[in-house]
Every structure is written in C-alpha cells, then in structure tokens.
Amino acid sequence: MGAFEYRQAQEINDAFNRNGVRYLFIGKSGAVLLGFPDTTQDAHVFVERSPANGSAIAAALRDLGFSLTQEQTAEIERGKDFVQLKNGPFDLDLVFAPDGIERFEDAWQRHVDVEGFPVCHPDDIIASKAAANRARDRESLPRLKAFRDYWIKQKTMR
Amino acid sequence: MNNQADTIEILTDASSDWQEWLEEFEAAARRTPEMRMRYAFIKTYKPVLDDATYRSFDSMEDYRRWCEDNLPSWLGYGRV
Numbered sequence: 441m442g443a444f445e446y447r448q449a450q451e452i453n454d455a456f457n458r459n460g461v462r463y464l465f466i467g468k469s470g471a472v473l474l475g476f477p478d479t480t481q482d483a484h485v486f487v488e489r490s491p492a493n494g495s496a497i498a499a500a501l502r503d504l505g506f507s508l509t510q511e512q513t514a515e516i517e518r519g520k521d522f523v524q525l526k527n528g529p530f531d532l533d534l535v536f537a538p539d540g541i542e543r544f545e546d547a548w549q550r551h552v553d554v555e556g557f558p559v560c561h562p563d564d565i566i567a568s569k570a571a572a573n574r575a576r577d578r579e580s581l582p583r584l585k586a587f588r589d590y591w592i593k594q595k596t597m598r
Numbered sequence: 599m600n601n602q603a604d605t606i607e608i609l610t611d612a613s614s615d616w617q618e619w620l621e622e623f624e625a626a627a628r629r630t631p632e633m634r635m636r637y638a639f640i641k642t643y644k645p646v647l648d649d650a651t652y653r654s655f656d657s658m659e660d661y662r663r664w665c666e667d668n669l670p671s672w673l674g675y676g677r678v
Contacts, residue, residue, distance in 0.1 A: 443641040446632040472638040477626035479640050512652055520654045522661045527651040539658055555631050572662070576674030583619055590623045 441530065444469070444483045448530045451504060452485070453557055459500040462488040463558065464551050466538060466568060468580070470559045474552060476587045478580065482533055486560060488544040489519035489536045497534065505529045540564075540571030562588040645670055 449465075456463050465473055467484035487497055494517035501508060501516070506528030508516070516523060516534065523534040541547050541564055550561040560568075566584055569577040626634060646669050655661035665675035 441641065443639040444635070445639065446635040449635065468638075472634050473631050475623065475626045475629075475634060477622045477634070477637070479638055481640055481642065481644070483639075512654070515654045521657045522655045524647075524650075524653040526648065537658055557631070572658075573677045574662075574665075574675055575671075575678055578678050579674075583615070586616065586619050587623055590620065594627065 443481070444530055449473075449483070449557065451529075452483075452500075452532070455500040455503045456485075456497075459496040459503065460492075461496045461500050462490075462493050462544065462548070463497075464544075464547055465557055465559045466535060466547075466565060467533075468565075471562065471565050471584060471587070473554045473557055473559050474562060474587075474591060476562075476584060478583070482531065484533045484535055486535050486538055486541070486544065486547060487519075488548075491517065494519050501525070501528065501532075506532075538568040540567035540569075562591055644673060647673070647675075 449469075455461075464470070464486045465484070466486040467482065468476070468478060468480035469483045472478065472480060487493060498508060498513045498516050506525055508527070519536045521535075521537040523536075525532045525534065541560075547560055547564050548558075550564060552559045552561055562584075566581065566588060569581055569584065629637070653664075655664065662675075662677060666677065669675050
C-alpha cells in the first residue's frame with residue numbers, strides 16, 4: 441500500500457458526507473490540510489460518538505471498501521475510543537475521544553473548512569498532541585505552535 | 599488554547615528557527631491542499647503497528663499503554 445493521497449481524502453469526505461458522518465480531520469493530517477509543512481504517515485479522523493454517527497461511519501467505511509466483520513462494525517457503532525483500520529484501500533485511524541479535547545461539539549464549533557474538508561482548528565490539533573505527550577509529538581509541537589501563530593496572523597490579515 | 603504568553607514563549611524559544619519556519623510556512627501557503635498532501639504523506643513499514651489489519655481500544659489510555667508495551671521505542675509512540 442502506498443502513501444495516503446489527496447484523492448483518498450476526497451473519497452473519505454465524499455463517503456462520509458453521503459452517509460451523514462460528523463467528523464473532522466485531526467492530527468498531522470489535519471495540520472497538513474491547513475498548510476502545515478511536515479511529513480506524516482497516518483490519516484486520523486475525529487468522529488462524533490453517537491449511535492447514529494457510529495452506524496453512518498460503518499456504512500461509509502463499507503462504501504469506501506473497508507471489510508469489517510460484524511464484531512468490528514459493532515465496535516465502531518459503539519464508538520470505542522480508538523480504532524485503527526488497515527483492512528481497506530488505505531489506512532485510517534478513527535478517534536472517538538482524542539486526548540485534550542472534551543467534546544466533539546466544541547471542536548466542531550471551532551473547525552475550519554479547507555476546500556470542503558472539515559478540519560480541526562490548529563488549537564485543537566495542538567491540544568490533542570500536547571495531551572498525548574508522546575515523544576514524536578513533543579518534537580513537532582514547537583513548530584506546530586509557530587505554525588498556529590502564523591496561520592492565525594494570516595487569517596486576521598485577510 | 600492559544601494565549602499570548604504561550605505565543606511569546608514559542609517565538610522566543612524558537613527564534614533561531616523562526617525565520618526558516620516562516621519561509622516554509624509561506625511556501626506551503628502557496629500550495630494547494632492537494633500539493634500539501636502530496637509532499638506530506640510518506641509510507642514506511644512500522645513494525646508491529648502495521649502487522650494487524652484492525653485494532654481497537656476502549657480508551658486512549660489503553661491505546662497509549664499498548665503502544666508503550668508493544669512498539670519499538672524508536673517509533674516515538676511512547677509517552678515522555
């Protein structure tokens with residue numbers, strides 16, 4: 441399997457929108473969509489935990505070509521905190537409860553639209569990485585915070 | 599969340615990097631989201647992590663602990 445591509449992000453967006461999934465790109469994949477220049481391997485989406493959204497996610501994933509067992513479908517519908525999918529056309533991580541963000545609704549209120557892609561606000565991406573406190577995040581946080589400052593400045597200048 | 603003290607600290611601590619970062623941010627801002635993703639996403643094999651087609655965790659704490667117990671430390675998934 442090759443690197444994640446823009447076309448696949450579009451496929452996610454199309455399938456999730458078609459099925460009414462409430463979601464946001466989060467993590468470095470979200471930051472990259474906002475304009476953060478860095479490298480990453482993983483695509484992460486922050487998904488709202490609710491029975492209706494869980495069912496919509498499972499349907500959208502099947503549309504995208506992920507092969508889910510009944511048990512896996514039930515786990516997604518139930519909204520386990522973190523689900524790692526490598527059983528489809530690309531790898532995708534579903535995050536129902538990212539560290540550092542209290543509620544999906546709060547993040548949704550702050551979210552940014554990038555050419556139709558719903559993306560977490562840089563403050564939320566930073567909050568989740570800071571709370572996760574992983575070695576890999578610690579290294580990238582100063583640059584990501586500097587990007588946040590740059591991004592906000594550019595936004596206010598427009 | 600963003601606050602002024604945080605911003606000042608970042609700019610001070612990273613002042614030597616700031617100019618270089620600024621040039622990178624400006625270059626990225628001129629690219630389309632498609633180009634940004636093309637430059638950003640890479641694929642390398644991650645031992646253990648890539649060896650299962652599906653994993654799920656009841657809590658983020660369970661996931662973090664699993665990463666620390668099972669993944670090579672050099673992947674950087676362990677907490678500081």
